[in-house]
Amino acid sequence: MIRILHRWPGLLALALVTILSLSGAALSVFPAVERITAPQVETGLTVATLADRIQVVYPGVEQIRRSPSGRITAYWFDQGAPGAAVIDPATGAGVASADPNQALRWLTNFHRSLFLGDGGRIAMAAGAAAMLVLSLSGAMLVARRAGGWRHWFASLRGPFAGRLHVEIARIAVIGLVLSSTTALWMTASTFDLLPDGSVLPADPTEVSGEIGFALDQMATLLQAPVAELRELSFPYPGDATDVFTLKTDRGTGYLDQGTGALVAWADLTGWERVSETIYMLHTGQGAATLGLVLGMMALGVPAMGVTGVLIWLAGRRGRPRIRGNQPAGRAETIILVGSEGGSTWGFAATLHAALTAAGQGVHVGPMSGFAPERYARAERIILLAATYGDGAAPSSAKGFLDRLNASAPVPDIQMAVLGFGDRSFPAYCAFANAVAAAAQAKGWAELMPLDTIDRQSPQDFARWGRALGEALSISLELFHQPVSPRTETLNLVSRRNYGAEMQAGAAILRFALPRATPWQRLTGTGFARFQAGDLIGVLPQGSPVPRLYSLASGRRDGFVEIVVRKHPGGLASGQLTALEPGDTVRAFLRRNPGFHAGRGRTPLILIGAGTGIGPLAGFIRGNARHRPVHLFFGMRHADSDFFYGEEMAGWQAEGRLTRLVTAVSRGTLPHYVQDALRGEATEVARLLRNGARVMVCGGRDMAMGVTDALAEILSPFGLTPAVLKAEGRYVEDVY
Missing domain, CATH: 2.40.30.10 (Translation factors)
Known part of the structure; x- marks a missing residue:
């Protein structure tokens, strides 16, 4: 449900949210520029002194305004002609034109309404609402993929588009939630859907009827720092009943022009302060740095839009289209898939079709979406779980074990686990085993014992399907035809x-x-x-x-x-x-x-034997930045099995390979790569204690021997291969 809530608003509103984000990012620059270019105010300058300086230069001044950025603008009449200028507070004289920035005005109108009036404002509000839905649902999906909120910044794997999408979302989501929420507030305020909440001082009933009191003698103005000024309006010339109107960050007051006395005052209400804070957060006016940060976050929206479309297209290609897939709340059988490369989804589609033909209501979804509370009519859950790497959860099952362990109480639903893997790998169906053990420990009823499929065998799958049919008291034949990948x-x-x-x-x-x-x-x-x-x-x-x-x-x-x-x-x-x-x-x-070397400067210890040298040689060849690389290579015969032997000397001369240690296993004195490690124990321990990363590629027996050798080498220092693996400093590609 969350994924659907995230996908469709994103696809439908992509153009609108892109316009909002790009125009918003452009607008975020203006407050910062205004802040930088505004003449600086001297420390301790009061409104009284500022107003007096300006009045000396412009005797007909009618109003002085200070923008949130600190820029001061004065407005006056000179012999009936209006004038305005940006003021240097040190002199009271104008230093720049006060005419509105046409680019800013154009962008603001475009951002608010697309030049379409109220209809455009409503459309842009809909875009802001879509961005809010996308941000919140996206945050939940990121947490799900990472394995929970505590693992928000956990390392990712998978296609580049998906990783880039999540990495941007991790950083930008707070800013996007803030920007979209404040945009909706401001739209609601524009259409008078929110209370005004402002309070003005009561009109003064008694004034002196005099004029001409010196500005630099007015106590209220002397106590008001320019840093808090918003606006000072002068009385209408010749009208002795009019007053000065002072607006500051604390409130609004009226001053008698004949005595300088404060005749009325109203503090800002809490509602006004909230509204002004929201305006500041959305526009960056008064918080230029924050505005730039939010603008930078907004620039992530187009990138997330493009990568989101690519993820959607890849998902449509990677997963078979399952016709008649029932909603989770109406299905009797829930099939959840844990897959890394996508092949397990094909088995799920075959199982779905067979169970549907047998009269079952079936729902297929990812294991990462496990939510027992949604399975209102479910009688059984079937988990098709592949294994990633050294027993880890595949991408579509990220966070499943955490959700399984957190589910309480356990519903009256039977569960079956079917593992997919390759028996030539040491961690054959390790994740499926972990799932089955966790389900048993939690108390889930077992529909069938754990079973496995080796190398995507259709025969194994058909055999398991017949056993499932017996458990369900139905005839079930699974004829699975693997879908060949595009080559x-x-x-x-x-x-x-x-x-x-x-x-x-x-x-x-x-x-x-x-x-x-x-x-x-x-x-x-x-x-x-x-x-x-x-x-x-x-x-x-x-x-x-x-x-x-x-x-x-x-x-x-x-x-x-x-x-x-x-x-x-x-x-x-x-x-x-x-x-x-x-x-x-x-x-x-x-x-x-x-199993990528990465671009850091952390030293690498590359360990391989036989054809396992392949990716290790690739890492060395690509080491143009001369990262420290130490290669331990085992071979059968030095004269016939030294893969890349011709290049090794050149790579060392170029600084791509720091050190080469070889081991020959079929010579007079058999010497294996794990023996070579023990022979260099001091140097290996030094490198690992200083943060080096180990990468092992080759046969399973060799990898086990390497693990044992490293365990011996690291034991005196309180380190183990298991600790290195947990830290991401020990990775294997074994076969």
């Missing part, structure tokens, strides 16, 4: 062969960079934007399941490069290692932001 053709331009001695072919394959369309450049899709450490997926002939390979290059390198070793019986590796220059392969790009 692009990669043309192999060169290959370097390795591993000849082991008769296990390996190669560094370099493909030409596909030409990106303008749309791909704008949206970052396809191969328009990628970094070393991201993944390419290859669909081998004879299999619907893609194989993923870590990239050893970034977009700026101008090519797509991977390191591949042929595995016995491996479909994708066999086909890739058989490629010759000029051959092509169909592939797609998948982001892997959790």
Whole structure:
């Protein structure tokens, strides 16, 4: 519901809120410019002294005004001709024209009403209301994605457009809520929908009937600092019954022009102070710095609008369109999906279609939207949960465990958990296991025991579907056809062969960079934007399941490069290692932001073995800023398996690689990369104690050995690999 509330006002009112934000940002500059250019007022200057100085220069002065920025303007008549000027308070003389700024006037009218009168004001108020809805619903979505309000600034992962959208929202949301709320208040005030609340002093009934009392002798003016002045109006010439009208930040008063006495006074009411504060917050008048800050926040709206549209389009492409998806409050079966790359949504669509055909009312949504209080008619909840990285929640399940643990009381709804993963990874279905354990500990009734799907197997899914049908006492056959991702053709331009001695072919394959369309450049899709450490997926002939390979290059390198070793019986590796220059392969790009080197100056300890050198070599190649990088590389044979051996010396000479330590496992004295770490224990401990970051890429057994070695090295210092992982200083890409 929150996502819908956020999406549709944003899409429908995008043009209007963009106009509001851009014009508002432009208007925020004027108070700051006025504040900077306004002549400065000397400390302790009183209204009496200022008025006397101005009256000496302009004997016919009728009014003196001080704007919230501090600029003082005087208005007078000279021989029947009106005049006005910005005043230098030190002399009382005019120093600049008081004519209104035409650009400011134009922008103000455009911002308020689009030059359409009351109809335009109503339209812009609707835009402000849409911005308020977007800001509040967006804040709730950010908190949900981050895993709760306490994790507001938690690190993000996922496509660039989504991360940029959230990063801007985190900073700008307070300003946008403030600007939109104050805009609605001011519109309501304009249309007299709010009480006036102002109180003027009672008209003076007794005045001296005299004129000519010296301004610099009036006690009230002598006690009023110019810093509090808003307006001083002079009596009408020759009218002895008229009075001086003084308006300050404290209130309004009338002064007898013959005696200087204060004959009436009214303090500002609380309502007036609230109204003036709201005016100040919205316009920046009187708070120029705040106005500039709010203006900068408003500039985030167009960027969020563009990225929001891209997120919406990507969501429509990434999730299958589920026909007949019932509202959560009317469905008997709730299917919640935890997915990182989008493939699990396809299984959810297949399950939804089968259950709907069996007469069930079914709702499909993300696990991040888990809300038991909304499931009024639900009899069961089925969780399809993939795992991200080392057992973490995927993007569409962010915050699910917190909501599950916070739900109370537990409703009378059965729950089933189905995990999706790859058995070759050490954290196979770890998140699904964590969900099942948390549900059991919380007391949720179990519909079915935890089950798993390996490598998106349609056969596993069909088997599980039959078991689900038995649990529901219905016939249920799940025929899932994986949707092939959109691929692009990669043309192999060169290959370097390795591993000849082991008769296990390996190669560094370099493909030409596909030409990106303008749309791909704008949206970052396809191969328009990628970094070393991201993944390419290859669909081998004879299999619907893609194989993923870590990239050893970034977009700026101008090519797509991977390191591949042929595995016995491996479909994708066999086909890739058989490629010759000029051959092509169909592939797609998948982001892997959790395994990027980043742009900081923090030293890196890169640890890899075999083909795991791929992304690590990419990090080194891209290290143009000479960040300290220490590489520990394990290989089988130095003369046949030293990937990128030709480049290493050059990278060291260029300052891209600080130190190289190698380990050869098939020599006379087998030496593994974890042994190399132990041999450099003192230096490794020093680097890690000083904040270095560890990045490991390679086989599962190697990664486990590295973890054990680092645990030994760090033990005397009270550090562990687990602590480093929790701090984001230990990341792995293992297979």
